Amino acid sequence: MAFERRKILLVPLDPVHDIGLKMIRRGLEQAGHQTLLLPPDLPPEEIVSIMGKEHPDHVMISRTLGYGVGEVLGRFVDLADAAGLRDKTTLVVGGMAVRPELAAELGFDAGFGPGTSVEEVVAFVEGRPYQPDLAGAKKQKKDITAGYAYDFRHGAIGNLLEKIVTDILTWDEGKISPGILRSRLRDESWDVESFRQGKVSREFSEAYAQLCDPVPQAFHRKGEVHPKTRRQTDQEIARLEDYLTKTKSRMSVSKVQHVEGQPKVFIQYGTGCPFMDIAHIKVCEAWGADGVVHFDPSWGARTEGFIGGFLTHQEDGSVITPENLSWIKAALEPSTLWQVRAHRGLNTAETVVLAGKLGADLTKINIAYGSLAAGTDPARLTVDGIEAIRMAVKYKLPFDVVTNEELAGVPAHKAFAGMLIVTALGRRLGARPILQPLFSYSPEVMIGGQMIDNYIDFNAAKIEALRSIIDAPLWPGAPIGFLTQTEDRVQSSMTTSLHAALAAALRVDAISIASSDEAYSGGPIIAASRVDTLQAVAEGFRFFGEGRIAPTSHAQRWADEMVDKIEAVLKEVAQAPSFVEALYAGLLGSKEEGAYPGRGGRGTVTEK
Amino acid sequence: MKTIGIAGTAKNTGKTTTASALLREAYRRQRRIAITSIGYDGEEWDNITGLPKPRLPVQRGTIVATARKCLAVSSANIRILEDTSITSALGSIVIGEVVDPGLVVIAGPNKSVEVGRVKNALARYRPDLLMVDGALNRIAPMVEVDGLILATGAARIVDPHRLARETESIARIFELPYRSPTFFSDNGGVAWRIGERWVSLPFSGAQLLTTEDGESLAKEVIDFLPQEHVEGTIQLPPLVTTKAIRSLLTAAGTRLKQWSLYFRDPISLLLSDLPEETYFMLEQMKSMGLRPFVRKNLPLLVVTVNPFYPEYDPGSQTYHARFLPSGLLEGRIGRKVRIPVMDVKRKGARSLWRKTMGF
């Protein structure tokens, strides 16, 4: 096909609007077309006079609509018509208040309103349909950990971490738990293809049931589901399939980021109903979310073993079952990163296996947090955590190391010490861990006053401190701005947007964001609120671009203090009889700081 | 088939009232009617459908040419006869026949050539009358009609004196004598007689729009003309402005005495400038001894007037309905122009029909 060079007359009717036309001009010229940009404010007859001499293929007028503008534009079209110039020339109007109907009403051939991309205009000029997906919004999954070497930048801390990791692995030798046995059974004997074909292995079910608490046992032996849940009916499943087919056919994913390198944006789902989760996920994808994080109910972490079935319930968190995860995976766009959290409970290791087999991209593991603030026995979670990390390596799942114990009151430096130990453990075992400091208004700063003036300094200090210790990816969470949000949607969206902008300015790799009803506790969050914060974050990214946010001098001082304190904590841990003893002794968060070693799975660790 | 256009000078000047009255009388006389429009008016959008609201009441047997999407929002039941394949923002323009009476939305083509094509397509269904409903801010495609009804009123200009002056100017433009020129195609040219021989120079297609356009035409004419005064004619390009004509007259007016100047039609003249300015330019031309003509006959048949106007109340920041005294506009404007001036709501549909259609 021969390339057709078009001639386009660009006409600004008022000077303010010139910029849009100049952008269009650049796009058209880059595409090889000839353009002629007229000076602003020419009367219609002069424009028509120039048309008569230049014979353009298209005339594009830009005008902010206001009083009397309809008359001017209508007159321009009339003059072009009366002059016999409409046969060969297409008349187009663009501007803030232009809608296609309005353009047609004034007799134009086309109208471009706000939000029109340069690509769209070029496509119009070339007479081809505009496909937004092909023109920039095309998204690809990104490996957040790519490019990080996991080198220790702080020699002394690096040495301490190496020693602690060696001690942990020595301590762990020969220890086993029901969680590890299940994860290995799931790894070796559960075939995901047979599962998809609906084949239930009696052998697996029975062997698995023996490693479970009564509720999962009842499921695997008698097919009974958890009393709080119900199975989706065949009719509901058929409707879901129908809904998904229709929605997917018109899906196009957008981007939240404005410039290259701005963090990937994750949202968290877990309404209790996988169907509603899917509906929310599709909305978030359409509004630019790069990744989604599966939230499971807290009782799932306290029960030995998983149940199965396509299950729904009306409580916070969506139950992890092979069926639920499979449906969610099936609903995702190819570009969406999917994280299934393993981090805190009695099923940590097996969750990693299940996530890996069902196609997740990421998981979440933290021994310190899980045993200090999520109710799992420190010894149990240490052995299960190591197994989980090994499985993450096997299934090639990077994982973040969350530090939510800060929300209980543990100071950042202690939470970070725990996070760094698990990160170093992962590093030793060949995994790809991701640091997850909180961007939050935590109890520590509420008491200590580090956020009296601003939310920037202390969060910037955290990133600076971690960066000076290790070369590892950073994913602030979860969600960013936690405890700064109120129930007001504007305030909530705004604080999320600003925290996201701060994260972008600090060049982190990813963020998790809340919805604008995050602070509301009276019921599940809703889709419209998810759109709010995605829009707000996109606007924050748009606003700052490559621009930076300057912290005050406090940030560096706090970062230095934090590094010193982390080193001090790690020294104590290294001197403790074992990592588990250190957890019990409160070295990584004490009872006074709101950290309580958990009791879930106590006494279940045995020697082989 | 007689093609009548209805043009409004502003919102609320009664264009729809006039159109409905004409239709009513046509139905009473059992005439076969066809209707189309120049694009569509944005005055009455339905914010539920995002489409124009149906306004015109039509009866069975009426032929309409409208955009496809308008069929759905019309309460009249319309059977599609053909698709003209002319595109518009509301879908392609189709020709249909009203099967069950009701209200219709007419959104026709918005370019002159397309109105011409639709007119030809409609003629094949042999209607007695084709009504072309105008659109606000658009007049150029009215060049395709046989006669025009102008709807104006207090909503255009509240001051009756100024409104009368503007309407008079419009009427005078339409009164320019019609004469069929002999020399040129639509782009026009200049011709003069030397003895028995006519010299003719066609225009290359340029427009006569700017002061420079007028000056350069004047220069060329002067360069080519012999020294002694000759008889001649200029067939002007389709679109001219008063500005360009003035500069032509200033530079070459004295050489063009007794010459005939052909404008394309009154519609293109209306686009030249404000009506008063154009009328003034024509008068100036005549006073200099030039003879203006139009090459297409397009009479203004009737002026309908509406005394209604919205008055802005700064106190409540809202508009209130106001009316000029009944009969005032008919009197004021009627005294200035030769054609009938009427308030359709007072005089009624029959009178409008008689003045418009004459039969």
Place this chain on the structure above:
Amino acid sequence: MVAQGVLSRIMDALDLETFLVCSSEEEGKELAIRLMKSLGFQDVDLVFIRFGGPGARIRVRAYIYRPGQDYAWVRQIDDGEKRG
């Protein structure tokens, strides 16, 4: 239409924001306006809509009072004071 009951206490307008499941922006517009009409509002308009894949984020508005109208809340507050 004169606003009655609690509606009369709305200062000027009622905005409704939600996410509508629909297959196009056009459908979203239509549903949004229909939603307000079905709630009994007459003076309604779509303030904002953005469509993407599963549906449309909308903000749709019903004016209870346009400037210049008779605001019932003025009278009610006066009445309250007199009674109090």
